[in-house]
Amino acid sequence: MAQQAPKTAQDPAQPCSYMTYPVNHPTNKPPLPPSGWRSEQSAVVLVDVTVDQHGYVKDPAIAISGGEVADAAVLKAVSKWTFQPAMCGLRPVETRIHLKINLGVGKHGTAPKEL
Secondary structure (H helix, E strand, O other), rough: OOOOOOOOOOOOOOOOOOEEEEEOOOOOOOOOOOOOOOOOOEEEEEEEEEEEOOOEEEEEEEEEEEHHHHHHHHHHHHHOOOEOOEEEEOEEEOOEEEEEEEEOOOOOOOOOOOO
């Protein structure tokens, strides 16, 4: 009779009873607006990233585009970010999160009116 391997805490079939989500490190620099942008130009980009159990970003993907140039600036910036990882109890775990990034020239963090 074959023995089944014991389930580990990382088994996705076992839900986490106490989960905390990743925390953005204050050293993460916001994306730089492209140099060709006009004064007062802005965009909002929604990006999904996986934060691994060490706090590193992997697999960033644009969820809602702010335009090709803005998307490229956001992907470049967030791929270098680090986080305090999500925790399942006292154990760090990998998780996928959704980030809203405001990218603007002139009025910092302004969003386009259509959003």
